[in-house]
Amino acid sequence: MGIRAFSLVMGFLLSVGCLSQETDFSIHGYLNQAYGQSDRYQYYGIPEDGTIDLRNIALQLNLKYGLKNKLVVQLNSRRVGESPVGEFIDDVELDWGFYQYQHDETLSLKVGKVPLPLGIYNEIRDVGTVLPFYRIPVLIYGEGTWTTETVDGLVVSKGWRPGEWLIDLDVFYGGWDSIVSQDADTYIPVRIEDGVGFQSWVTLPGERWRFGLHLHQQRVGAGSDTTLIGENQDMLFASAEGEYEHFLFRSEYHRISFQSGNGTWTAWYIHLGAKFSEKWALHFSSDHGRIELVIPFIGTADEDFDDEALSLNYSFSPRLVLKLEAHKTEGYAVEGFAPNFLFDPPVRLDYAVLSFSASF
Amino acid sequence: MPGKPFWAHILFVCFLVVIPTTLLTPAQTEPGYRIVVHPDNPGATITKKELKNIFLKRMAKWPHGEPIIPVDLSLDSSVRKAFTRDIHKRSTTSINAYWQKRLFSGKGVPPSTFREETAVLDYVKNNPGAIGYISGAGDAEGVKILKVIP
Numbered sequence: 001m002g003i004r005a006f007s008l009v010m011g012f013l014l015s016v017g018c019l020s021q022e023t024d025f026s027i028h029g030y031l032n033q034a035y036g037q038s039d040r041y042q043y044y045g046i047p048e049d050g051t052i053d054l055r056n057i058a059l060q061l062n063l064k065y066g067l068k069n070k071l072v073v074q075l076n077s078r079r080v081g082e083s084p085v086g087e088f089i090d091d092v093e094l095d096w097g098f099y100q101y102q103h104d105e106t107l108s109l110k111v112g113k114v115p116l117p118l119g120i121y122n123e124i125r126d127v128g129t130v131l132p133f134y135r136i137p138v139l140i141y142g143e144g145t146w147t148t149e150t151v152d153g154l155v156v157s158k159g160w161r162p163g164e165w166l167i168d169l170d171v172f173y174g175g176w177d178s179i180v181s182q183d184a185d186t187y188i189p190v191r192i193e194d195g196v197g198f199q200s201w202v203t204l205p206g207e208r209w210r211f212g213l214h215l216h217q218q219r220v221g222a223g224s225d226t227t228l229i230g231e232n233q234d235m236l237f238a239s240a241e242g243e244y245e246h247f248l249f250r251s252e253y254h255r256i257s258f259q260s261g262n263g264t265w266t267a268w269y270i271h272l273g274a275k276f277s278e279k280w281a282l283h284f285s286s287d288h289g290r291i292e293l294v295i296p297f298i299g300t301a302d303e304d305f306d307d308e309a310l311s312l313n314y315s316f317s318p319r320l321v322l323k324l325e326a327h328k329t330e331g332y333a334v335e336g337f338a339p340n341f342l343f344d345p346p347v348r349l350d351y352a353v354l355s356f357s358a359s360f
Numbered sequence: 361m362p363g364k365p366f367w368a369h370i371l372f373v374c375f376l377v378v379i380p381t382t383l384l385t386p387a388q389t390e391p392g393y394r395i396v397v398h399p400d401n402p403g404a405t406i407t408k409k410e411l412k413n414i415f416l417k418r419m420a421k422w423p424h425g426e427p428i429i430p431v432d433l434s435l436d437s438s439v440r441k442a443f444t445r446d447i448h449k450r451s452t453t454s455i456n457a458y459w460q461k462r463l464f465s466g467k468g469v470p471p472s473t474f475r476e477e478t479a480v481l482d483y484v485k486n487n488p489g490a491i492g493y494i495s496g497a498g499d500a501e502g503v504k505i506l507k508v509i510p
Contacts, residue, residue, distance in 0.1 A: 026469055028463055030464065060464065072466050074464075096466060100466075110466070115465050115466045123466070123467075124461050126464075129457075130461055161418075245454070278451065315453070317435065317436070318435055318452065319456070359460060
């Protein structure tokens with residue numbers, strides 16, 4: 001999205017916001033800047049000699065007209081270090097933009113490029129001030145691959161409030177642009193079509209614990225430069241989250257089944273957080289992924305990927321956070337020489353990230 | 361970076377830094393608060409559950425039909441800390457995180473925030489659907505105080 005389009009959107013929203021008494025206009029944004037370095041090889045854009053080219057900046061424009069109508073636009077500028085995914089990312093992109101009709105307090109419809117309700121992190125994957133690590137679990141959510149932030153289509157949201165319980169359901173339909181990794185160095189842009197599914201959340205009384213389930217089916221659309229065209233894929237996310245004053249627990253299980261190679265990608269993580277005070281927090285995360293493929297003349301092949309991490313967070317204020325994190329990884333997600341998971345042993349590497357996040 | 365010593369060093373440094381800082385953090389006393397609304401608001405009392413739903417924007421209209429406009433004090437306000445602790449049973453940091461998630465997932469915008477109580481009073485006086493909170497003492501002329509009931 002160019003500067004001209006950005007200026008047009010800004011100008012339109014500002015002028016409408018200023019002209020009407022019934023409108024409520026607000027601007028918000030965030031910055032997430034990091035330095036990352038690995039001890040050998042390159043891992044999801046973080047090279048051995050370090051990079052400061054890890055960044056997310058977003059600007060969100062909200063225009064509310066009365067109680068029922070809302071227009072939201074979020075622009076994003078993202079840098080992913082040395083990752084080959086970077087060549088598919090423009091300097092400034094429309095992160096999402098949608099119109100929302102709020103029928104009542106519990107039912108709404110969003111149309112446009114809408115944040116995809118998927119697990120705990122998809123909708124807030126770049127909001128550093130609320131994330132325990134610089135990146136969300138990369139083996140589960142990918143780095144711009146397989147999963148997506150948005151759906152070009154519609155999302156219907158409904159909530160129920162029986163007693164002290166909260167039950168929320170989002171149903172969505174549409175398509176989106178995604179990137180498929182052939183190996184750690186080769187990515188292919190694809191268009192996902194007819195993505196249909198739901199995300200549900202049940203929050204227990206007291207609002208400390210919630211449990212989620214996401215299911216969807218998608219099809220790799222025509223026009224994609226890949227042998228996967230026409231393939232149907234099924235995706236499952238199961239989530240659990242508990243949050244107390246000084247303790248945080250999160251865990252998710254993810255499974256995607258694809259026709260090519262009769263394959264499945266299964267991943268899960270456990271994240272534990274300890275908040276010592278309003279300033280200091282310590283987080284531990286253990287992420288695991290496993291690919292299983294049926295390969296003609298060879299048989300079944302499966303390999304594991306691991307990423308264990310520890311992060312120390314210091315909050316200057318709730319909207320200004322500094323993080324220092326260390327990761328130990330093992331697997332095949334190494335960029336630069338692309339080990340073959342059928343024949344090569346897994347690669348071990350450590351990396352560290354120092355990041356700074358702000359929001360307003 | 362070798363195996364176990366690497367993690368041992370990281371953990372050691374974390375605790376060395378975190379624990380003294382935590383112990384040195386001063387304890388804060390929490391003053392009371394009063395709920396203020398526009399003088400034309402027909403209500404006299406409000407429950408804590410209603411306040412929670414209003415300030416999390418889960419309740420959009422007053423019983424008399426007027427749209428509700430909640431306004432907050434800034435995050436570092438001791439009055440906001442007391443209000444948040446009493447109504448949400450959470451810290452202001454936790455509520456701020458809730459709103460950050462809502463905001464940047466496109467699900468909702470937090471209430472407008474004012475730094476000074478006088479600004480809250482002015483806003484509530486001039487907006488029939490507004491609701492805010494101020495400290496337990498001091499002038500509250502031109503607004504109506506609602507009694508908070510469990």
